[in-house]
Amino acid sequence: MTPRIDALVNNLEQTLPHALEQHDVPGAAVGICDSEEILWCAGFGTTARHQGTPIDTSTRFSVQSTSKLYTATSVLLAVEASELDLDEPITSYLPEFTVRSVFENAPATKITLRHLLSHTAGFTHEAPIGSNYSIGEGDFEAHCQSISDTWLRFPVGHHHEYSNLGIDLAGYIIQRTHGMPFEEYVRQELFEPLGLRRSTFDLDVIEADEKRAIGHWKPFEEAGKPLPVKVPMVAAGGLYTSVADALRYVQNHLRDGEDLLDGALLQEQYRIAYPAPGQSFGYGLGLYADEWEPGVLVRHHGGSGFGFQAQLCWVPDLDVGIVMLTNSFDHSLQNETAHRIVEWLAPAPTRRVAPAPNDGGETSGADTSSADLGALAGEYVGRLDDRVRVLAENGRLRLRGAEMSEATLTGADAMTLWNARRDRLRFLRDADGRVRYLQTLRDGQVRYRNDAATTPPSTLDPKHAGTYVAAAWGVPVATYRIFQDGESPVIGRLDDDEDAIALRLTAIGPHLYLSAMGEVLDLGSAPPTYANIPLTRVRE
Numbered sequence: 001m002t003p004r005i006d007a008l009v010n011n012l013e014q015t016l017p018h019a020l021e022q023h024d025v026p027g028a029a030v031g032i033c034d035s036e037e038i039l040w041c042a043g044f045g046t047t048a049r050h051q052g053t054p055i056d057t058s059t060r061f062s063v064q065s066t067s068k069l070y071t072a073t074s075v076l077l078a079v080e081a082s083e084l085d086l087d088e089p090i091t092s093y094l095p096e097f098t099v100r101s102v103f104e105n106a107p108a109t110k111i112t113l114r115h116l117l118s119h120t121a122g123f124t125h126e127a128p129i130g131s132n133y134s135i136g137e138g139d140f141e142a143h144c145q146s147i148s149d150t151w152l153r154f155p156v157g158h159h160h161e162y163s164n165l166g167i168d169l170a171g172y173i174i175q176r177t178h179g180m181p182f183e184e185y186v187r188q189e190l191f192e193p194l195g196l197r198r199s200t201f202d203l204d205v206i207e208a209d210e211k212r213a214i215g216h217w218k219p220f221e222e223a224g225k226p227l228p229v230k231v232p233m234v235a236a237g238g239l240y241t242s243v244a245d246a247l248r249y250v251q252n253h254l255r256d257g258e259d260l261l262d263g264a265l266l267q268e269q270y271r272i273a274y275p276a277p278g279q280s281f282g283y284g285l286g287l288y289a290d291e292w293e294p295g296v297l298v299r300h301h302g303g304s305g306f307g308f309q310a311q312l313c314w315v316p317d318l319d320v321g322i323v324m325l326t327n328s329f330d331h332s333l334q335n336e337t338a339h340r341i342v343e344w345l346a347p348a349p350t351r352r353v354a355p356a357p358n359d360g361g362e363t364s365g366a367d368t369s370s371a372d373l374g375a376l377a378g379e380y381v382g383r384l385d386d387r388v389r390v391l392a393e394n395g396r397l398r399l400r401g402a403e404m405s406e407a408t409l410t411g412a413d414a415m416t417l418w419n420a421r422r423d424r425l426r427f428l429r430d431a432d433g434r435v436r437y438l439q440t441l442r443d444g445q446v447r448y449r450n451d452a453a454t455t456p457p458s459t460l461d462p463k464h465a466g467t468y469v470a471a472a473w474g475v476p477v478a479t480y481r482i483f484q485d486g487e488s489p490v491i492g493r494l495d496d497d498e499d500a501i502a503l504r505l506t507a508i509g510p511h512l513y514l515s516a517m518g519e520v521l522d523l524g525s526a527p528p529t530y531a532n533i534p535l536t537r538v539r540e
Helices: 003-022 064-080 113-118 140-149 164-178 182-194 203-208 218-223 243-254 263-270 333-345
Strands: 027-033 038-045 288-293 296-305 308-315 320-326 362-364 378-381 387-393 396-401 416-418 424-429 435-440 446-449 466-472 475-485 488-493 502-509 512-515 520-522 533-538
Touching: 003 027, 003 038, 003 333, 027 243, 027 333, 038 243, 064 113, 064 164, 064 182, 064 263, 064 296, 064 308, 113 164, 140 164, 164 182, 182 243, 218 475, 243 308, 243 320, 288 333, 296 333, 308 333, 320 333, 378 435, 475 502, 488 512
Parallel strands: none
Antiparallel strands: 027 038, 027 320, 288 296, 296 308, 308 320, 362 396, 378 387, 378 446, 387 396, 416 424, 424 435, 435 446, 466 475, 466 533, 475 488, 488 502, 502 512, 512 520
8 A cells, every 4th residue: 555545545544433432333344445446445343333243354344326327237237238328218128017107298208228227218216115214015126016106207318317117117018028037137247257255236135144244223213123124125225235335346347347338338427417507427227426526536435314324425536435334324434534634645725716605696697688587586305305495586586595696697698697616507497498407507407386386276185285294114204294374285394494495386296295305195095195294183
């Protein structure tokens, strides 16, 4: 190892045990590699709180959504063998597949494998069978078949929105076209060639491994309940692997896929699918591309859920890969550690200087007489509940919210503006011509408009108004309130934030409502569901 790596490893060996104790994380495994060798790899803590065994570099962890990266690679192996086509409608492989939509007819016939792997098909995140809230009565096949009962959040291909369901369908297509379980195909075509002996999607193998890490999440520990292990979301989040195996997988990417996948097809995986104009970063096929340090490209995919947190990334220009696996949900050490390693190894950055915000994080945009500012003004809400308010005042636009300390409406394009990071944003219209979305062109992320301009008047049946609890396998994890607000019903999460977001609802059928973010509230099902998450009424 180089002196720089030696110093980094020494720092990590001294600081990580303290960090795990501080954040009450039972155990972790961490490693660094380059394209030729594993530079450092170590385990810390135990597989389970109080009764676990010491973690080593062969201990299996659930990596949750990091599984999507491996599933995408597996699909590309089938593409390389001319067994699948990225741009063929998936109904060629699943002729019975349908999905519901208020945006277009026969959307299933428009969805391709490229849409599935890039999260651009329009799917919601959860399915009726097998989700982050309820496993349901069914296996991987039943889970995938139940996706036909879900509603799309936007027209096929309109933009990127993260979802488990597309990746699971991609894995199901492998299972159907190859006549073998998805986990067996991946074992034969991906794990065996790379020598990944401690990696598996096989739920029976995982459950039988007495030395695997056990997931921890405080609500479940407080309730004295174990977290599920056999979860039907196999392709999207079912992988268990060791830190040593994960580093060997990363090395294949650092070697441009030479041990496994054609380089040109690998570049297809890295390319942003359906990019916005000028988009530089975002989601390719099963992975993110981003800039963690100025000028330093990082390819990565993390995973979070069922009591685990994981981060896997590599920096092509530095020829370095990083993996951190943990068996606790209640922290963000996996991301903090990966970012710290990249910062340590990256060249000294030239820091960007962002314009200073005005009082209240609010700044005026340029005067304009060409734009219909009233058509742009409103509240726009993102996937992680980040919010931007666009205000039209005295012929000027003003923006308030995350990373919006400066905003300028360009004279050349009244639908485009800039934020404080000098990222360009644009307003997008729906099929009816209404401004409905605000998209960051740097990475393609979209916020959804949440105001009366895009919400036709609807009336909520008073019997449905009230408080509802969402539970994950019987343990309450979120509380919602549904009520009539003026001309629109709304659904909002109850938390400690007095300014919590309440999403407007539009009636689309008897007891069916579409939220501003494209999720469906079904008050006619038993139990009621929101985004396919079961809700239990709280008697007040």
